Amino acid sequence: MTGLLTQIRRHAAAKPEGIALDPVIAAPVTWADLAERVAAEVSAIRAGQGADLAVLCQDHGVEAAVRELACLEAGVPVLSLPRFFTAEQAEHARRACGASGAGADASRPASSRLPHETARVTFTSGSTGTPQGVCLSAAHLLEVAGAVVETVGADQAGRHCAVLPPGILLETVAGFFATMLAGGTYVCPPQERLGLANPFRPDFARLVEVIGEARITSLIVVPEYLAGIVGVLEQGGLSLPDLTLVAVGGARVAPELLARARRCGLPVRQGYGLTECGSVVALEAADEAVSGSVGRPMPGVRVSIAPDGEIMLEGRMFLGTIGRPREPGVLATGDIGRIDDAGRLWIEGRKSALIVTSFGRNISPEWIETLLTAQPAVLQAMVHGDGLPAPEALLVPASPDADLAAAVAAVNAALPDYARIARWKEVSPFTADNAMLTGNGRLRRNAIAATWLDGTPPFFEELEAATWRERLRFLTIPQVRAGLAGTISRRAYVDYLGEAYHHVKHTVPLMQAARARLLHRPELVAALDEYIEEETGHEEWILSDIAAAGGDADAVRGGDPHPATRAMVDHAYARTATGNAAAFFGMVYVLESVSVALAQRGASAVADRLGLPPEAFTYLTSHGALDQHHMAFFADLVNGFASDDDRQAVLDMAREMFGLFGGVFGSIELEDTAHAAA
Structure with missing residues (x-):
């Protein structure tokens, strides 16, 4: 037993009629009912015999939540497939786990290549069509969820809404499992109800409307979602007074966006994590006076900075990848950062994406990209220029009348001479559909460069732009x-x-x-x-x-x-x-x-x-x-x-x-x- 069902039963005993799950579109589920449903599902799983891998690809909702909890309790590894995966990526993930041909929400024998004690296999969309599966134990997942509760405080448990797409580890661990441990209500409507049927083209007005109507108190979002929510609040002069926590992660957040969010009354706290560490490594404190850091490392993780600026991690870690146990020692994250005198971690870019100009200056493109996307005129930006005299940018306008030239000029005014954008080009949006974004919204730089920088773009892309x-x-x-x-x-x-x-x-x-x-x-x-x-x-x-x-x-x-x-x-x-x-x-x-x-x-x-x-x-x-x-x-x-x-x-x-x-x-x-x- 993992202990999570035990905690659910404690909540059921203390508040049997309290609401554990609220799907919004249907009747809510009480703690007493949830305990019974999970226990019954565990029994059904154990009676099945031989089904030792659950392949889940469901929208948010009661059925998905019960299945997730039951598999964790029954010791059945879960292969969670985000619904935005391409058919090729999903089939690769199934095949790698020994479940080739299994449909969504099916159970199949797990491959012996999974490390012992694997509870969850998570595939990020990565930079290719054949992503790598990271294997995590139940103890690790619940340790991270418990650390989130400890850092945030169990008294903050209210109505947490699942906004990130189903199958995203960050939402499962820091949102769902943490809410179950703390005794809050997990609000889990279908993505379409939130205006997120296509998570990469959200209807932010609808999202804000549901957050307000459902009296949501906490969210986990990526920077693009935060920017969209802030835009709706600013445009309509609206507020979301019930929110007590908006955790934002997945990519570096522009300080100006954080400032705009706080001017709208959003209690934003920036975080940092990796799949290999169970999704959360650090989280900004609620009363942090210095904005822009991702906070101090959470319990169970030790952070250090290598001589070249790369962030190195030790402590609770993944079991390994499929067919390959984790090698002992520190984990090199590939992220560039620093730790200040107060012990706060700051993220400054990706090591692999560093631009070295022909003047010999090292520039993190994320630094400039966050400044560009903080401009209201810029929806998305990719900065490039390795080997060139100065950085250049690919820009997606945020509105029909967006003045990109003025936006670039404003950003350049805030940059040192060596980092100023020399040239820019207007392009069509980067999305998961065109393989230019990963599942959590990171730029797939090689794919973008292949389309827009390596020769003449296909005419269809030029037409879209x-x-x-x-x-x-x-x-x-x-x-x-x-x-x-x-x-x-x-x-x-x-x-x-x-x-x-x-x-x-x-x-x-x-x-x-x-x-x-x-x-x-x-x-x-x-x-x-x-x-x-x-x-x-x-x-x-x-x-x-x-x-x-x-x-x-x-x-x-x-x-x-x-x-x-x-x-x-x-x-x-x-x-x-x-x-x-x-x-x-x-x-x-x-x-x-x-x-x-x-x-x-x-x-x-x-x-x-x-x-x-x-x-x-x-x-x-x-x-x-x-x-x-x-x-x-x-x-x-x-x-x-x-x-x-x-x-x-x-x-x-x-x-x-x-x-x-x-x-x-x-x-x-x-x-x-x-x-x-x-």
Whole structure:
């Protein structure tokens, strides 16, 4: 026994009706009920015989929490797979553990390559498609969780909300296990409920709303999440008075972001950790007067600094990796830092990412990146320049009108001459989907460099970068924001479907018109033929959805589109009929990329709010899934465009269509909030 179930039973005895788990979307689970559920699951696991590895890939919720606790108590190693892993990464992890072919949430025999006493195998997404599994013992995990409780104080146990993606070790140990030990309430809604269905494109407004409504008292976040929350609070003049702890880690945090967070009333405490150390090494004290450090080492860990500045750790450690026991001695972290006279640890960058300029100056790119991303105009930044006279930067704008030049100038004014940014380039966002971010939000520098620095970028990446501001402007349209959040009325949804019908019925005719003018381009004719086959009849799906949603499908069929919809369709015909007909693919890019977003984030949210049947969403959900395939097909197709004329035609059309499609959404009347559920 690990002792965690014993602690749960103590809480059950002391406060049987107290709330242990709150999934938000369903009834909460009391301590007494949790103790019974975990014990029953343990018995079921032990009765299974031979199932000695649990492969978990679940969203946050009661079922996942009970399963996690039961496996820990039963001594069954858990392979926890983050849901954002690629299929290749997930299969590699399963195969490495001897569970090849096992689906999510399955149990399979564990490989003998797992070190003795392994309780959890954690794979970070790493820098390749074949990440390495770190093996941790139950004693180690609970020791870290106990150290978190000791450092924070059991009296701080309140309502902790799981914000980080499922499968992230930091949330499991410092959030879930620590809350169970301390006797707080673990609030564990599905990620979509928090606006985090795609953890790398969060809906921060929704996240802040749920944090406030659920009376959350503590969170663990990465810097990007902290910046998003702060942005919503600043923009709306809002506050989250129930919060008593916001722990931030995973990457270096800009001092200005910490200052902004504290001005918003957020009780932010910076931390530092590694998977090999059970996720937490140090945590800033609540009353720390000096902001910017990650605090003092927690009980059980000793920290020293090597002559070259690398942070070295001793004390509680992982068992090893799959097939390789841990070698005794200190652990070299790869992070650069220092320890001040008060014993506080400061993180100053990554050893492997150090830039050495042609003037012989060593520069940590994270130093400059944190200053850049503290600028409101900059969403993401990667600094590079090894061997160059001065650093350079790749920048992602945070808003449609972001002034990146002014942001760089402001940062340069605060830097010494040798570290000032000499040149910069605007690029598209770094995400896990395009393999440029790790699971916890770290830059995958080699992948970013391969795309943006090593030769000419693929045209699809250039298209994404060149239209990113138009996409951001499109996302500011109130109707689009309401649709993605699900806060629209049934009437607005039916009106949206009506306008969708009036432009989708022209999709195949437009493709046929483009095909007729591109007969000299057999590769484009073949692509259009495939599109035509798949898109034929989609307007009938929409009419069926309208009827299922309570609308008048016949009236829509015989009616006229809004002038904004007519303008978009007319423009598409005109651009296809004159000039370079390859421009048509700029419209494909806009409509399909938007439908993917609506299907992934909007459809289920609208369905939950309005209580409509699945039959009312066949076009949106099916089309979204289809367009995910189409986007990969589209990227391969346009990356083959060698002509500057083709590329410019696609780019111009895409920019125009974002504006015109935004007008279609803007034409839909949003009813007053008081009538939104009507």
